[in-house]
Amino acid sequence: MSNTEPLQEMRAALLREYNKPYELGRKETPKIADHELLVKVYAAGFCHSDLQVAQGQFHSKTPMIPSHEPAGKIVQVGSNCRGDWKVGDRVGVLNFKNACTSCTGCSLSKREYGTYDPRFCERRETAGFQHDGAFAEYMVADPETTVKLPESLSFEQAAPLMCAGATVWGALEKATSGLSAGSTVAIIGIGGLGHLGVQFAKALGYRTIAVDSRPEGRQLSTEVPGLDLAPDLVVDSTAPDAKEGIYGFTQGEGIAAAVVCTDSLAANEWALTLLRIGGTLVVLGLPPDKWRFDSDIIVFKELILRGSYVASRESTERMMAIVKKSNIQSHLTVVSFDGIPGIMDRYVEKGFRGRLVVQLAEE
Incomplete structure (x- = not known):
């Protein structure tokens, strides 16, 4: 096992009780299996799912270390780890890990994608949801869901890209399958996911519409690194026209x-009415209540509705x-480790925009 030995204990934030602030403390540094990586976390994001x-x-079972948007450096490589990994590699880690390889989800993903995809494993581990996540000095990573970062x-x-970015990117790939550059794509709901979705769509060559009911969201859609990543049209969804x-x-x-990119039932229902014949709607929100969509428009326009x-x-x-x-960037608010207990309050502040990221170490 290649390694840089971490300390026996690490700093960590813990979710101990629902609807209570995170608590700061210490926890035993995790140990990796032979097929895993140990990552020193330099930055970790706070997501709506958190x-x-x-x-x-x-x-979720408590106590648990939250956050599922980590970026950092590999400090240990398991002796039987698959892939070209070495200590010091700069990496981001996706949420799902450790596919069992024997359940129905694993079998179907192997047949569909040629590999056991932990996203669909019925026994997968989910960092920050049911298992320890990234608001800590170290975390365990599965090489099958770890990616190297551009220098x-x-x-x-990098941290917000490991959930917000990957989520809206994956949705955009599904939504635009078979479309040519120059086709019109709408990103509806311009928050942490949507402002990245606008930039991705523009970088891929689509005519892009940014839609939001809030002035903060509409403004955020235009605050991009370059004019070539700005939306072609910005729409207030509450406007009569x-x-x-x-x-x-x-x-x-x-x-x-x-x-x-919102769980608003009204926004999703309205979005369906904007599609052309044969258009595709990809939903990303997880509303507490059930979806509601107009069956007539789905049938008569032969629309595609996808998760x-x-x-x-x-x-x-x-x-x-x-x-x-394309130099795509998130609009960031960076907080220190000591600021973690107040991070939920900051997220729900009226007018908050972009992504919250905790800096756990300096490069």
Whole structure:
């Protein structure tokens, strides 16, 4: 086993009770199996799903280390670890790990994708949801869901890409399958996912519409590293002529594809009405109540309605190539480890925009 020996104990934040602030403390540094990697976490993001975990929506066991958006450096490589990994590699880690290889989900993913994809394993581990996550000095990673980071990408910028970025990127790949550059794509809900989705869509050559009911979201969609990543049209979904404006922009056709980055039932239902014949809607939100969609429009327009479950490692590697090529960036608010107990309050503040990232170490 290649290694740089970490200390026996590490700093960590813990979710001890639902609907209570995280607590700071210490925990035993995890040990890796022969097939795993140990990563020193330099930055970790706070996601909307982390808020849902803290509220008890996923029935997570406590105490647990939260966060599922880590970026850092490998400090140990298991002796039987697959892949070209070495101590010092800069990496990001996706949430799912340790596929069992024997369940139905593993068998189907092997047949579909040629590999056992931990996203669909019925016995998978889920960092920050049911198992310890990234608000700690070290975490265990599965090489099957670990990606190398471009040297030009800071750990703070990399962290949100491991969930927010990978989620909206994976949805966008599904939404635009078979579309040519120049097709019109809408990103609906411009928050942590949506502002990355706009940049991805533009970088891939699509005419891009950013849609949000909030002025903060609409403004965020335009705050991008370069003019070539700005949306072609920004729409206030509450405006009386919002739908007419979108149809006018598409010469009356409607949009080819939409990715909805909010769990608002009304927003998702409305988004379906914007699609052209044969258009695709990809939903990303996880609302507490059941979806509701107009069956007539789905049938008579032959629409495609899809879910999307983050991205595979291979898809995330494609995303990283686009991030490097086009200089895609998240709008960040960076907090220190000591600021973790107040992070949920900061996230729910009215007018908060972009992504919250905890810096756990300096490069």
